[in-house]
Amino acid sequence: MTRWTQRTHKLMWYFLYNVLLLLAAPFILLVLLAKKRCRRGLPERLGLFGLFGLAGLFRRFGQNESDRPNGLNRQDRPDEPVIWVHAVSLGEVVAAVPLVRALHVRYPTYRLVVSTVTETGREAVERQLAGVAEHCYAPLDFPWVVTRVVQRLSPTLFLFVETELWPNLLRALSRHRVPSILVNGRLSSSSFRGYRLVKPFFRQVLETVALCLMQSDRDAQRIIALGADSARVLRTGNVKFDQPLPDKTSGATTLSRRTIAVDEQEELIVAGSTHPGEEEQLLDSYQRLQREIPSLVLLLAPRHIERAAEVESVVKARGLLAVRRSALGQSEGASFQPGLPRVVILDTRGELAGAYRHAVLSFVGGTLIPVGGHNLLEPARWGKPVFFGPHTDHCAEVAELLVRAGGGVQVRDGQELTAEMARWLRDRSGLRRKGEAARQVVLDNQGALERSLQLINTLLARKDERSMTDSTSRPRSVGGRSFHSSFRIHHSSFLRWPLLVLAFPYGLVMRARAALYERGWLPKRSLPCRVVSVGNLTVGGTGKTPIVILIVEWLLARGLRVGVLSRGYRRQTRTPFMLISDGRAILAGPAEAGDEPYLIARRCPGAVVAVGADRFKLGQWVLERFPIDCFLLDDGFQHLALYRDVNLLLVDASDPASLQALLPAGRLREPLSTAARATAILVTRADTAAGSNPVLEPIRKATGLDSRPILIRFKAEGFVDVLTGGIEENERVSGRTAFAFSGIGNPNSFQTLLADQGIKVLDELVFPDHHVYTSADLRQVRQRAEACRAELVVTTEKDAGKIVSLLNQKDRFLALRLGTEILEGRERLERLVLGVTDRNDVGVCA
Template sequence: MLPLRYLYTLLMYLATPVIVLRLLTRGIRYGSYHQRWPERFGLFPAPGLNGSLWVHAVSVGEVNAAEPLIKALRLAYPHAPLVITTVTPTGSERVRQLFGDSVFHVYLPYDLPFAVRRFLLRVRPRLAVIVETEIWPNLYFACRRRGIPLMIVNARLSERSMRGYRPARGLVRAALRCVSLVAAQSRTDAARYRVLGAPAERVVVSGNLKFDMPVPAQAKVDGEAMRDRWGRLRPVWMAASTHEGEELAVLEAHLEVLQRLPDALLLLAPRHPDRFRLVEHLVRNLGFTAGTRSADRVPAAAHQVFVIDAMGELMPFFAASDLAFVGGSLVPIGGHNVLEPASLSRPVLVGPHTFNFDDITQTLVREGGAVRIESGDRLGAAVQQLLRDAPTLGQMGRCAHDVFASEQGAVQRVMTLVDRMLQE
């Protein structure tokens, strides 16, 4: 196993020039990011921490999933410093929005031995908590060498990810043996971690943290205010977290909807900030009367499409919608979080590719809270049919919320595991 690990580390070093070039490119795209890229090599002023609780959440979705757990950790261990790491600038911004200066945020270092060593010496964690699926061999080996308990919580592993790990199966198995505990979202995820090499006795099923995410009361208030603004009888649907290749299908679907429901409104939220302007141009070039969150704040009666060009602000718009299509599912991205609309009793539409949230999505479809469409050209008919059937919309919304409510409790189960780990 040692030669394979050395080969992996050598490849990481050889990739460093490409990594630096990518950092410079991302710095151009995300403004101040270039000032912080040394953090990716463990270069940042030591914050003077000792015995910190470290939570790693790669990007926005993982930060949102980790939110209730981080709040529970802060409540249970008020004197322990909290360290949150992310990989993406959008994830970093979400940490700032949720927690401000109450936590220490830094970017996760690349999996280079010297960078990992610097990082661990600066934050001095008492416990490492990795959210969902981030397997970095050198980081894991370093935690074991320093006696830092390492947990993977809300752990999920798709069939596609398992195939991706196959070429380095031996190295991944060795890395997973450094993990003290894997708290999986579902039995399927737990089984896949065992197949990948996690010791069976260290894998448990704790449920999905996203079922415990807080539903902001203000989101409902803001959603109601928007409905009052444009008229409560107006048909409104939302396309959330869309990717390249999906917006055109969504806008073509909206054209179909407008033929039967001429006052319908589409709320369109692209997944990535660097595509906000591109999507806005696409909407306007197709002839829609459009508004944006940055320019107009809220939709007006005249808008046919409203582009939500902001991060972390989807909940009020879900609350203002009659139903929601969740993106990343018409293209093979694997789908995004279907629980946000479900938590607000909103029916859900998804495409064929939902392997990132497979168990949740299947449960929602089976229980009547979601509908799966086969392709983008079926989206318009599905939206139109549901918007014209208020009783079905209401029933689907209730079913979606029932699924959401029935699965809650993962945070408490994970906190029990954390307490036990810290006591040991």
Template sequence: MWYGVYNVLLIIGFPFILCALLLKKRCRSGLLQRIGWIVPQGWGSQDHVLWVHAVSLGEVATIVPFVKTFHQRYPTTRIVVSTITETGREAVEQRLAGIATHCYLPLDYPWIVNRFIHALNPIGFLVVETELWPNLLRELSRRGVPSVILNGRLSSRSFLRYRWIRPFMCQVLSTVSLGLLQSVRDEQRFLELGASPDRMRHTGNMKFDLTMNGAHTSRPLIHRSTFGLSEDERLFIAGSTHPVEEEILLESYCAVSRAFPNVVLVLAPRHIERSDALAETVRSFGFPVVRRSRLPETGHQETVGPRVIILDTRGELAHAYGLAYMAFVGGTLVPVGGHNLLEPAAWGKPVCFGPHTDHCQEIADLLVESGGGIRVNNGQGLTETLMKGMQSQDWVSQMGLLVRKVIDDNQGVVERNVSMVEQVISFDEPRPPEEKRSGHS
């Protein structure tokens, strides 16, 4: 019954879904593939194919160490990584070049997912975090293809929504072979939705292991000269920021730059297509604007003194944090839920964030408990924290050591997850096409 209702709603909603995808610039690419007009050809006929789904840039970044580890162990297995957004595609092609092939995730209509599964013939399906597509998971289960939730989590908002349809979610989760979850809280939430206790495991957050794969183990790939900084200037980097939050940050920077004119603010908007609007906001506060994309290769530019650099390029934020004196992670002063707190922590930088950390609650708590993370309730709290940091370099250095220890103490998740996945997916031989077809009948 539940699947019937779900599919009727999908059919009724198709025009609206299509319009929504067309209106979102970052979701337009690959639309013909997503609606099943174009499907991968010949990928699964003879090869082992491991299908990994990661929604966008952040999820792709998380799975890079995992995918690389699998590729080293099973070099003959073809790894296909699907995404929904264009930024996700770019991340796959740049960070997993020569290791994984990209495709876009099909829309969750039975006839579309059937075509994709028939074309890929995967030996296993891994979904990153919480992309639970009922028809896709059910069809994979029917064909005997194991599905694994990798680095799984459930935000409070998603959990409350799913509780309204718990009988349906119980059916959906019954098609999942294994859930490898970020926290005890996530494990409890999946169990409350009806997941089998035998299939849910709290293994930790794979983002802790990003630093073990070259991301932050050496010098940053960009340098102070990239931003045209003088020797005595200090960078305060605010990453993955959102509207309203940016105004709070700029108000704090007004106060800090008056007392410490050698502080330069870097704003890295979560969505770089907002850079033009953000530049106007910055100018309204009276600060000169420097666009990273328009800086010469040498980084030399004539603007000096307090200024705001907008990081309007992709793929540089994680390394830019390595140049920071102090850092702030966005989506936390506004009710978004927070972004990757570990990127600046991996460089040993004090991490400031707001009260809205539902998407990264366990990590936020660990950082605060360590003494190296600073949770601020509002702009005034942020200003006071920045002032304290600018006055005491020793305090900043000590905070950096504490957050780095959190990273070191929580690594090893990728290896645990790889071992668990090996227990449910067979990498001995590829699935023959006739087995796939018979499983569907």
């Protein structure tokens, strides 16, 4: 076959793959939107950086005059080369943790970024690799998305764990001369059969992979059979053998017996990573074993903790006491009568590996049913005998090693599991020997991590000098960039039509959702007091928080009891409801509350502020504790499940481009026609030169309504000393030089306000909206401020609450306090908020 023919075949396969992918795109998007656990990372997976707070990864996603990336690497660390590690979900993250930690030690000048697909993977990265690596969501394999991500991140090396073969991503990395290494690779029987159906295509895909480091001989043979160059395939072993035992420093949570209400006289059977169809068999085994040994307690850890309620129902149906780990909390006071049959349901993340420590017997799920099995090494590391079923395709080599060494017991079904567990519970000395044999299997097979690191080091050394040269040539990013420009529809951009194709099904879903609520087919619930909603149609900063603060101040000034209900975006707590302020004191910090609710609580000390995803239930929860006259619904325009008396819609006059297209092609959350739901339209930053008409005209065309807007501008009310809380008047900072940094939705507005006060910004750092600051961030702020010899270091009041704990006594940081001025329509807005309306105040029509 000639080279030209080979190239033609390659292009044909990729063309066919991308045509099928594009045809499937609407269905992929609908499926991901339907899955609650997939929604959070979806914008980032579509390549929309910054607006959704990419956890400290990308700064601003804007176009620059030279068309160079504005957020290529973190702007405060522009000279650091990047190693990108992809681990799809929790299991792959567990395998990657020792590798990433070792890379951090060996390459301290490199920045490590770990991408995942699932929420469980994200949580594991943030928990176990805090301070070591940053997290981002892996891009969907659309060519325009992966190209954008590769260009923005500009990695020096790409490592992917356990055979996640994404053709367009690997091709984009290859085209940018970024070597890709498959680490801890494995191919299950089902995956191997699927890939073989399109073997000619995957032969082309595997040509883009520099090294395939496989777990076993079987895995190496399979990937060679798919077309990988045998010279690039090496058997290095399974890095999970090198996983350290959980401890307080590893980032994993370790349980004590008391925290799961198991006393020293009781014995624990731990069944981890279980699936439907297995729990029933395990409960049968437990009930039979418990009749013989009354001191036995069963701990069930479902593979997907969202199934905890289902598992609890199954347990209770057997007449057994079900105790959820989350209900026990961190207290050690709970206790139960010894010998009482009960099942502890582990419905928390990150604790299973530590729970095996307390087991007398351990079982690993996904093996009694044809799933393929999960991590058999977690109990083996603690020296526990490992019981598992016949379906071990995903962990076949480990299962074979454990059985051969006498550290594992493989059974055919639940009945045999009962018999084998009873047998070894009667032979305690034999049981201890089996546990020691299991631990010895782990020790004897360690070394895969070091072998992998040596090969990575060899490949990286070839590229390191050129990569470092390229990275040092990247210019630093400073102020004056257009934050929103890259989200406009550029008619010359090749991204326009693919993104519009994706926007079409998204628009259909949002229109259908609105229609279902409007016709009453989806229920809309009411709270027994007045509700005023403040929201917007777009992602990004329209100035919603200062408007909420203004309205709360109005209501409090009239003696009303006010509650603010917020989602608490990017808060680090997982409780359904959290009280941020009881109207007398602030009860949670910005990390627990979310930065915007925390700022509202600080600025409005008389208001009750609470956060939770379900605003109706949150409102009921607040009303059970406090008398409330009026609720403010923060960012509530799309929260259609809750009835509101007043629906205020914000649009930003400085950013008419935000109204051009729906996500992901633009920044509209909903079609423009849904603006008809608004009681009133508030045009923020209406003091721009173009005025309000550029944003009002498209709304008029979409709704058929001639809106009578309320015009608003923002102004600097002063500067707050972040450490002391003291106020600096605007006049005292005017004419001085400053270093500015912020993590807000519209950083250009912050820069404009500083310029309006006569402050000359010498240098600037722009973080994503809702950024969680670290000590490293603040060190870089100090260094950059000192380097440019700025007289002031200035940030926003929203950011101030998040950095105060990181400052030292020598720091003198100022936060700009934002005020709101209503240019037109103040009386009308007051009447709407207070419920004093006339016929002209109904709807958005004049």
